[in-house]
Structure formats: structure tokens, C-alpha cells
Amino acid sequence: MTPHIRPVTEEDLPHWCRALHTAFLSTPEVPKEEIEFRTPLVNTGRAQGAFEDGRCVATFRSFDQRLTLPGGADVVADAVSNVTVSPTHRRRGLLSRMMAGDLRAAKERGDAVATLIAAEYPIYGRYGFGPATWVTDWEVEVARTGLDRRYSGPADGGQVRFADLAEVREHGPGLHERLRARQHGAVDRSERWWLRKTGELPDGRPWEEPFSVLYRSPEGSVDGLLMYTAEDVWEGKLPQCPATVQELIAVTPAAERALWHFLLSVDWITRVRTGHRAPDDVLPLLLPDPRAARVVTHADYLWVRPLDIPVLLEARTYAASGTLVLDVTDPDGLAGGRFLLEAGPEGARCTPTRRAADLTLGVGELGALALGDESASRLAALGRIGEERAGAVALADPLLRTARRPWCPDIF
Template identity: 50%
Template sequence: MDVVNGLTVRAVAEDEVAAWERALFLGFHRPHAPSATELRRADWRPGRWLAGLDGERMVATFRGFDTELTVPGGATVTADAITNVSVLSTHRRRGLLGTMMRRELAAAAERGSAVAILIAAEYRIYGRYGFGPATLGHGWNIDLQRAQGLRDDLPTAPGGRVDFVTMAELATIGPELHDRWRLLQPGAITRSEQWWKRRTGAVVDPAEGFSEPFAAVHRDAEGTVTGLVTYRVTDSWDGSYPNCTLNVTDFLALDLAAAAALWRLVLSVDWVRKVSVSNLGPDDPLPLLLNDPRGATPHAANSDFTWVRVLDVEAAFNARTYGPPGRVVLAVEDRLGYAAGRWAIEVGEGGVGRCTRTTDEADLALGASELGSFHLGSETAARLVAAGLVTELRPGAAAAADLLLRAPLRAWTPDIF
């Protein structure tokens, strides 16, 4: 138990999940939300759920769970995924968030997590704890009349086919496909059994409800599933003319042939005039697959998404691959101590890199937040130097660092957690 300004922070027992959930709903401005206590108990783990208390009343919530985070090159590191963070408006500015966060990060480091990750509801909060934006959430709105369908010269899988599947079939097919796909996408995380149960309606959160989506998979000639898409259609009419929007909720494809086959389905549904893809990889070529790429316009929700906090610098940076051979020394300031010091990243042939402590002169000076932004290779040193967030100590060091750190595919986390 921790005490801060007359308040306490401690772990939540299983029989306290209902009270914790109530505090969470109040903190998220949803006092009207129906309880899902039994569903939440399935996610409860000893010591991983925290609460801030004023006397016996819960006034703040915090939860962490372990996941695998894919890094450039296809390896994974253990990440402490932080979620359900709230403090009631009556108890803000009294140290509850900082106390819960420091407690969680210390425990994650002790468990051996290389990084911690979260999705920041507000930009200015989490940098103070060493988190930096590391993946982008990106999507497209496609006007089908302007886009004029897919290009005819896109590859196909001879003998391949697309079929709709039931939710029960998706619950079996989806996890296996996702486990193959996630190793191809830096920033992807694991999907738990509970995740799939929620997405297929096997369990229903009363606060969210469940509306069954369309689900389709692509199979190659051997019957192996190589892609899937789920979507819902908003029924809307302009007088007697259909004016429906198709909303893509999940899209995974192992190759271009599977992607093209699934997009061809999505873009040809009767009555649909617009396709909304709210979350897709920032490097996904979707617009370039269209006959007129100008028919795709950026989604309004495009923004930073997953934030990374490095806890074990060597484990985090040794797991990933890099660009051409080279060396860069980073001087990191970290007021919580986990990443503080000078770190040399040396890259040999084939993109294999090694990160170690060093006493050599530094090339770049940065904070723990910027180090988190570097980890998955989507942010550039040159941009952060231009913004005054990173200091270039040796002329040309930012450009050299970018050659090493940038990944061929920008990081993307398709799942809210």
C-alpha cells in the first residue's frame, strides 16, 4: 500500500471488481453504463489491478496486463499494457496517477518487461512518465464513385476464393491468422482469448452491446486462410436511392493477392456509396490499389496511437533489426531512472544491431519519452531535432541515426487495449 496526500493506492481484490468498475465508469464520464462485473472478473489478475482510495471509497483506477509487442524484424518483446486509467474529478492533482504509474512501472521492470505501452487519451499527460508516441492510427474514407474500384492489374492467388464465415468459424480462424500476421507488423500486439470472445459475440459487454459484423476470409488454392475482413453497413437512403456506408472494423492480409481480393469484395457491396476504414496501417497501400487514389481521403481520427515507455533499453533495442551498418550513441535523461545513461547502438551487416551502455561521447541527447518514440522506428530523429525535442550533439548525427533506426514498415497497433 502507498500513501499520497492522505489517499492510498493498493491492489484490488477479486471481490472488489464491482466497486472498481463503478469508479472506472465515473472517471470515464459514464455513470449510466450497465455493469459488466462478471465479464471483468475474467480479466482480473492478482496485483495487476490498482485503485486509489479516499478512506474506503475508490476514486481512481489503473490496470496492467502482459502482451507481446512486435518490433521491426518480426521479433517480439514482453510489454506491460496499461489501460483503464482514471481519477475522479474530485481527486485530481493529489498524486494518485503518479503513484499508480510509478508502482506499475517498477513492478513491470521487476517482472522483466522490456517496455510499457498505453494509448493516451490526452497528449500532455504521459510524457512525464517517459512514454512517447510510437505508432500511428491511420484510416481512409473512400468515395466509391470517385475511386472507381480496384486496378485490374493487381495480383491474384490462382485458385483462391473469398467466403463469408460465421462468428463461430471466425473464433477459430481468426486467432491462428492473427498470430501469423502480427509478426509481420511492427507495433502489433497479441489478441487474447477474451478479445476474440468479445469480437465474435461469445461474451457481450452490457456497456458495449454486440452487433454481428459481416466476416469474410480469403483462402489460397490449398485452403489456407491468408486474409480476413470484418465490417458493418450503416443503412442510409437518400429518398429512394441507397446511400449506405460500409465500416471496416478489422482487416488482416498476409500478401497483396489476399488484400486485393478482400478489398474487391468491400468495394463492391450493393447499396454502399462510401467505405470507412477507421484504422489501417499508415504504410498500407490501399489508396494506390484504387483506379483513382484521390477517391480516398484521410480519416478524421488519424493521430498518434500507441505510446511506448522503455524499461530495459538493452532488451528493447536488441530485439529489433536496423538499417545499414553504423553506430550512434544516445545520451538519455530519465528522471525515473530506467533508461538513464549513454547507450551505443551498433549495427552490422544484415540489420543486426547491439545496444550496450557506453562512456563514449554522445551523438544525440534526448529524454525517455523520445527514446520510446524511437523504439519501433516510426519517428525520425531529424523531425524531433527540428522540434527541439532532441539535441544533435554531432553534426549529421540525426540523419545517421535515422538510417539506423527507421524501419521498412511504420509501426501500427490495430487494437485498442
Template identity: 35%
Template sequence: MITLREVSLSDLPEWSRAHQSAYFRHPTRIDASIHEAWFAPGELIGAYDGERCVGTLRCSPYELSVPGGTTIPAAGITNVAVVHTHRRQGILHTMMKTALQSAAQSGRAIAILIPTEYTLYGRYGFGPSIRSRRIEVDNTGGGTLRDQVESDHKGEIRNITAEETRHIGPQLYDRFRETQVGATQRKSAWWSNLTEEWFLTRRAVQPFYVTFRDSRGDTTGLVVYSATLLESERKIRFNLNVVENIFLNQESRDALWRFIFSLDNVSHVAISNIAIDDPITELLREPSLATTQFSHTAWLRILNLPEVLSARTYARDGRLRIKVNDQQGYCDGSWEISVTDRKALVSPVSGSVDIEIGIDSLASLYMGGGNAMTLCSAALIKEHSPGSTMLLNEMFRTPVAPWLPPNGLELV
């Protein structure tokens, strides 16, 4: 018989073994070190067959930045795994159901995860909401950026240490996420991992940390990158992998990208996670130098519809009555959304509605990164009142695309 229980610190080695096994890996001292550093009481769920762990899940509290500059309490779900011998026995379903119930009961208004399979979590009410890109730029010939990209800044570009990054980074990032829709806070363990504070997690290729400090002495940008030596008989060449890119303004963005792309002997620059609408490709002398692909997509699951919809601001005023279909029951029913001066009042209603929509599709629209017209064309929205889908789209749109910078949530 399979039972679920909260994982204690003493249970962690067995829990870690099950998690690694599900992804065809054997646990190492590095894995144990990382899991122990991220451990917090009450966040880990284990599915047990007797005393053997066969399923894992982590559900951690986060604060999610939404349109309008406010945050809502969120549950970040990660480390979801079932060992190979126990798959297709309902263990994942039971763990997800338990995690969502626990999140809702603890006051988390929304849940967030990053799935490996597009269709796996839609059945639990999750919808794709926050997309990001991976970009690789051919820097072989140098002069990659346009001449118009500011290079005569009055600030200072500084190489800093890992220890300095652990002090400067969190302060800079907290300022950044105040205005970045889709961002969450980062836990101290995330910064420890980025800066390799733990000896056991240090990688063979060490990262470099570079900041931009403006003329007032204010740090407004940070990039973190590593370099890999390319095998060549003629010359020394490197590929750069940028794993962190946080900018508070255009000055810091231009200055730090100019620095990255002017480094000598660099053939290619890969940016592993960047916003969909980041202007990096427009800064290039020749946009064809860049190869772009979609990176991870964060999926949202609304658990408290009135709280979630009331938290954000909207692009225009209007009133809509919507029927929300939610098989899990958290948000199922008919609701009126009345927006005045960009703020919404949300209340349950009865009778006819303007729109019928699934909770997963509503989550796709919530952060401003979705398009209601597209969802309607795909039969994911049913329009009962002419023009209501257009109004929904105009209300929910945002001028800047949402983006979730890395925060410790892994693919599940």
C-alpha cells in the same frame, strides 16, 4: 488518505463504477461483463479513499513485435481513470509510477499505452511511436477500385460465423503479427468481444466476418465489418464500417478489398484502423474519394534500454554514443550502440557522446516510425558530433511502418 491496492474479482464492481464515472458514464451490466471477462489476478490497480475506489489502472502483459521479427515483453497500460472529485491530487501520478515499477520488476522491457491527450504521458517517459489512420471512402458511384486491382483470383471468399472466427481468427492473426512491426498478441477476451460471444455485449448492429482462402486451402485474410442503414426516401443505402482488416499477402488484400467495395447499395466505407503506409488509397480509382485522418497513436516507454535496443535489427551498421535523459531513472545515462550485421550490442559508457536525447524521443524512433532529423530540427535531439543524427536516422529506419492493430488497449 489515498491508498493503492491490487484489485480482486470481488472488488471489480466498485472498480468498474469508478472507471465509468471518470468518463461521465454510469456502469451497466455490459461494462461489468466486459471487465469481468478481461480480469486477470495482479493486473488491476485501484486507488481507494477508504473503501471507495477513486482511481483505476490496468497493466497487462503483452508481447510486442519489433523490427527483425522478434518480440519483447511489454506492459500494456489501459483503463486509467480518476473520478472527478479526486483529480489533481497526484493519484494518476502515483498509479503510473507504481505500474511502471511493477512492470520493470516483472521483466517487462517496455510499456505501451494509447493516450487521449498528447502531452499527458510524456512526463512519464512515453513517446509517440506507432501511428495509424482512419479512412472513409466515397463508394456512391461504384467502381471504386482501379481495374488493375486483381479480381481474377484463384481463391475463395467465404462468409463465416462468429464461432468460426473465434477459431480461425487467432491462428491467422498470430501468423500476421510475426512480420508486422508494432503488433501485439491478442487475448481470448478480445476475440470474444469482436465476435460477441457474450450475450450482454451484443450490439444492435451485428458484424459480418469474411475470409479469403487461397487455392491451397490456406486462409490468408480476414475482414470484419458492420452495416448501418441510411435514411432515404428513394432507395436503400448503407454505410460500412470495417473494424478488422488482416492480410498475409497482396492476393488476399486485393481480393477482400475488391469484395468490400463491390457490395451493392453501399455509399461509404469507413476503415477504422489501418497502417499509415497501407496501400489502400493507391488501390482507388480516384484517391480523392478517400478522406484520411490520423487515428490513435500508441506511445512507448522504454524500461530496459539494453534489452530493447538489442532485440531489434537495424538498417545499417554503425556505432553511436548517446546520452539518454530519463527523469524516472530507468534508462538514464550514456550508452554505446554498436551495430554489426544489423544486430546491436548496447553497453554503458562514460565520457563524450555523439548525441543527447530524451527517453521519450528515443521511444519515438525505436519502431522505425519516427525521424531523427525532424526531432533534431525540433531541438529534441542535441547533436554533438556532425553527422551523428543522420547515422541514427539511417540505423533505426524500417522499410515498413509500424502498426498496432486493435488489441484491447483503450484510450487513456
């Protein structure tokens, strides 16, 4: 019997969640809090399931998202999440069918891109996605940093103060939006996101209240938020307490320096795990001894799949000026074609053209280039971009790449 793919109803939700748990090797038991948390998500009609004999054997969900591009403008994205196929039903085309239907619907809605965070790297390239942002995690050995442990507050005259969760809910959303306006690769956060983050909206997963800290500038504006947990670990009457950053939002360099310096000066904390940060985060260089920050993870993160190439390329900014004809192949027929990109600091135009191509590339390669992280020269060296006009690759790098790397702080 071929599993039937259809939108998920409230009655399906326990079975859908159980399939999700099974594929992600979580406990098969689904807490009632998770069912309650996910119920509103069903009402969008964008949660799919594959069903066979009353059992859910594959899951898929998408939702509206805003993705920030270089320069601060954002575009509507089709965010893909909760993708699973049960081990008993692999290699039957279930994901391909669900993905194809979702991407067609996103194209018809006018979404500029689709996004996802890939649990496994090899899966999503065949659907036209390319890795557009990366993340790095550091573990900092506090004793080696060289920072003055007699920290008494920000050098700029600002204030670092503990906050309760009500203050986090008050200031956090605005801080994130200020960050998102300047950080390409970032995505928007819903009110539900903040309620879950602060324990107001249980989702069935364990939650521990973190320590929360706000940074206020000398002028009184709240410019930074730090949330972290710590473990009370002692060995031989000596503290060996690790801390883990749950959230660090800083919208000014002063706020970023102040929050890191504060956390690295807390008594008894001997190691700090940073969580996912931008791959070019300033943290190591804030330390007198950057080697105190050891990289423990460096991996691809947000993947982008172009759906409307002119909208995507016209919405971002460009530090250099240039003209390129891009011949983009898309086996799914959603976004392919030949496009003339005329771009510079004053703006950009991207239009269909019959001119000879300068570069040939797949839609996934364009997704990897779209936020300014990947190098056209590197992809050309791998044979994944074809140079049809001499010098086109050399022009593409300064045109498309950005001075700072894109970063997506969120998992979804």
C-alpha cells in the same frame, strides 16, 4: 484525507468499474456482464484503485503483452490500460503514484517496455512514454473509386467467401499471429479477445454480429479475414448504405487487394469507413482514384516507454549499419544511461559505455524512435534531441527508421 491506493479485490470491482465509467463519461450504471467479464482481470493483482471513504476515485490496470519490433522479434511489454482519475480528485498525484508503482514492478519483472494508448496526448510524456505508432482512418466514397463494380472474385484465382463466427474463431487467431510476425507495432491477442470479438464473451457493451468474410488463396490457405457492419439507409428510393470495417487482417498483398475490392463492390454500400489502419496503408493506392478515400482521422496511437534499453534495441533489426552512443535521460531512474549501439543487417549490440555521447535524448524520445516511425532529424529540429557529434543525427535516421511504418491494430 489522502486516498489510499491498493490492488483491487472482487468486492471492489463494482466501485472500480463505476469510477471507470464516471471518468470516461459513460453511464454510471455498470452492467453485471461487465463485472463478470472483468473479474478474472482482478486476479492478476495488477488492477489498482485509489479509495477514499469507501469510494473508488481513480483506476489503473496493467497486463502482460508481446510487442512486435522491426524484423519480427517481440519483447515483453507492460501494457497500461483503464487509467482514470475522477474529476473530484484531479491534481493530487494519484496517477503519478499508480504509474510509478506499476513501472517499478515492470522493471523488476524484466519487461523491456511499457505500452499504452493515450486518450489524451499531453499526459504520458511526463512518465517517459513517446508516441511510437500512428493510425489513419479513411472514408471511401465508393462511386468515385473507379473500381469495376462488376466484381466477380479475386483476380489471382483465390476465393472470397462469407464465414460464420465459429470459422472466425478458428482462423482469426492464427491469421493475427501471422500478421504480427511481420507487422512491427502489433501486439498479441488473447483467447478472451477473440471470444469478446465474436460475441461469445459479453462485456456489458452493445455487440452487433458483423458480416465475416475469409479469403482463401489459390492454394487453399486462409490468408485474410474481413469483418464489417452495414446500415440499411435509403433516401428517395436510393441506397445510401455505409459500411464500417471492424477487422481486416491480410497476410499477403493478394488477400489485402481481394478483401478491399470485395467490400467496395457490395451492392447498396455507398461509403466505407475503414477504421484504424496503418498511416501508410496501401488502400488509397489500390483505387483508380485515390481521392475517393478521404482521411477522417490521423492520430498518435501506441505509446512506448523503454524500461530495458539494451534488450529493446538488440531485439529489433536494422536495414543500415552504424554506431551511435546514446545518452538517455530518465528522471524516474528506470532506464537512463549511456549506451553504445552497434547495429547492422546482421544484428545489433547495445551495451553501457563511458564513450562520449553522439546523441542526447530523453527516454520518451527513444520510445518514439524505437519502432522506426519517428525521425531523429525531426526531433532534433524541435530541440528534443541534442547532436553532440556532427553527423550523428544524419546517421540515426537511416539506422533507426523502417521502410514501412509501424502499426498497432488493437485498442486495449
